[in-house]
Amino acid sequence: MKISKTDPRLTAYAFGEIDDTNERTEIEQAIAADPELQAEVENIRSMGTLLEAGLDVEAVPELSEFDKARMEQSPVPQKKASPLRWLISWPAATATIAAVFALMLIPQLDRIKMSLPENIMTSDPEEVTYRELQVDIPPELIEGTPMPIKVPGLEPAATEAPRIMVAESGNEASYTVNIQQRSKSTPLPRQQSIAVNNPSELDIPALDIEVKVEEGSAYGRGFGAVGGGLSAVREMAASDAAPAPARLRPNVPKPEPKQGWNTEKYDPIEDTDFRSPLVAPLSTFSIDVDTASYANVRRFLNQGQLPPADAVRIEELINYFNYSDAAPTEALEDGGDPFAVHMAQASAPWNPQNRLLRIALKGYEMPWEDRPSSNLVFLLDVSGSMNSANKLPLVKEALQLLTRRLDQRDRVAIVVYAGASGLVLPSTTANNTDTIEHALNNLKAGGSTNAGAGINLAYKVARKHFIEGGNNRVILCTDGDFNVGQTNRGDLTKIADEQAGEGISLTILGFGMGNYKDDMLEDLSNKGKGSYAYIDSRAEARKVFLEDLASNIFKIAKDVKIQVEFNPEQVQAYRLIGYENRRLKAEDFNNDKKKAGDIGPGHSIVALYELIPVGGEVDLPGVDALRYQKQAKVERVHGEIATVKLRYKRPEADTSRLITRTAQSEDMVHFDRADEDLRFSAAVAAFGLKLRGSETIGDFSYPQIERIATDALAKDPGGHRSEFTELVRKAEKLSE
């Protein structure tokens, strides 16, 4: 038999796929007789090996314990054809039942209806009256083999588990309910055992579910990633202390149709209280030029939701806006200062007895043509989770905006990461616009994320093309869903920290929602010493890459720290609004090894202090008099509120310079007479405090905030301030 080189059987033979013995023998003989065919088979096999190896590199999606548990679980059992109706005592059982259902039926959650019947069954006055919760499950969900749900790592000890046992019966009668509190000496608050019995005494158990609904630990471990839906469950589980029946409906966990499981993550923010300058005379913090929180808050409000309190970082809200504070006019190379410092005071709008101290920094507005050469490495997350209209397409657009403004002095490279990471655009000068556009246009999302390998590669490319004295920067575009490989937050931030030390900064652009890991990105950008912006729309992409481009990708000063010393003769107590995660120790201020935030050209950075003047009403926890030290003597310095000190370094310098300013008591004006920038930043601060649920501004209302902002729109280039007033209105509606 003669076999041609292109016969498909040759391929089949090479992989041992010829089952027919005769046929195999024939092919074998043909190959033995023809060295060309032998070479062909060898080539086919080596291609197969190459493919196996190549496909093997493609990352296997990481399945969490929860994913696996979900896959292992059997369909909801019960062979009954008619809807199953459970009557269960309210309130004790509700929480448990709801939790059980949520866990059991996660994909079909929306198909189960729970309702309170209109008429409450009256019974013997001696007996406890039960309110009943009816649970209707569509019959098609009730089939298959009864199986316990197993969630590894969550399996409760047998005696502690709340358990629901439903007896199956041929008749349709309603079920009576027994609730037994399984307790030893003290009742366990959220661990009830519920038995639902059939009055007909037909004792055929059909359903046996074990779920641990203990608060805290269970969610913390196994379900950490399931945010939204389960937190509703958690709320229910926690609200078993006799809630009003009316609360039942809103509490029923209802999956949001579009968003699916919300697994966004935010680090907690603790509001700072007023402090006495006698106890803590110095307030020290690093500047923060991020704006991500504002865009993220806006995204929530535009979606018709109030943002979670921890997503609101007030300093990022305030610094989102541009203020008209004067910038230094002298060019940097002529020895000019990189930024100007402005201070102003006015009464606090929410409490006229208190005063606001506004400290504003304004970066030198470097002409675009004077900018340093840039070596930019874009690190793009192209994992599956980036595959939506508000993510990857926006990234592309944003990068196109940016690269169009660069030229032959600048270098651009693109590294992508997903299942594997790779260099899709080797570092090339920015005037090769066609090459860059081509690379951008060919980006497609898919696969899971291994940010670690991508970050390493990006820094490697950046180091290779390092520009001495230039702007060397990795720009990470991601939704922050690092789910494969080096996902350890500590490891990633360590890399960013080290590379920042070597002169490569990290700018972070956050995209998307639902799975947004704000905590991680904020931390990374702080360590990587770059700015962190959140891009939720085309308009925001334009703001970041056109209006504020220079501020976001260049720096004119680094390690900028602020330390304020308050005069106890004037100030009884003070608090810094925002900057909670930027606080520094007092001694870090003069320590040049201690890093802090960078300032870019034209950046506006504003910090607001609220001060309670001496004589004001405040109840502060004091400290006892020291036994081994003399209390520092208060110097009587009249007329001074505070001394504001700033330290910064030139981008290439190792030692810091000091700027000192004094805030004079007499500079205070009534709030209405303060300038627009102070009034507007106060409105933004109040808005942030309000969204964070802070009680420190009393019952100051959204309409009041809106009015202040509307009066302080000023010129409003870009319309950002008007947009703010709309957000205030939205928040007001949502909080009604």
Place this chain on the structure above:
Amino acid sequence: MKNEQPSPDSEWMRTLVDAHAADLTRYAASILGDSESAKDVVQESFIRLWREPRQDVADHVRPWLFRVCRNCALDARRKGGRMRPLNEVDTATRPAEGISPEESAEQSDSHAQVMGLMQRLPENQREVVRLKFQNGLSYKEIASVTELSVTNVGFLLHTALNTLRAQVAVTGE
């Protein structure tokens, strides 16, 4: 009342999830372009497995799961307008692995290169390549998964390999 004890079925299911779920998810993701929807599809496949009498599927669970998973994924892709099926939109490069020959100058990694070239194959060829070389299914099993004839599978694989070899020869060292 009866009490909880792990049934042999649930033990079996657990071993199956451990053995196949990751591969299935990767496969479904290659159809859907999104690992979260892929997980849903894989879950659906296992739910269907519960409903199947165990003895009917026990000796060919892996191809059975791949077939069900494929069908569910294709269904989901048809229904879900919001998911952009990666493979249909464009058979050109996929960024992580997809590198065009011009760009591959700096790219020495032949694995990544062949992956990039693979992304340019027609979808049906790519799929059989994936099933064969990533998931280790035989021609017959691939035929049952994709509902093609064994000959057809052989032909697709053969063509795919030839194309890849020709391109590697062009762009290679």
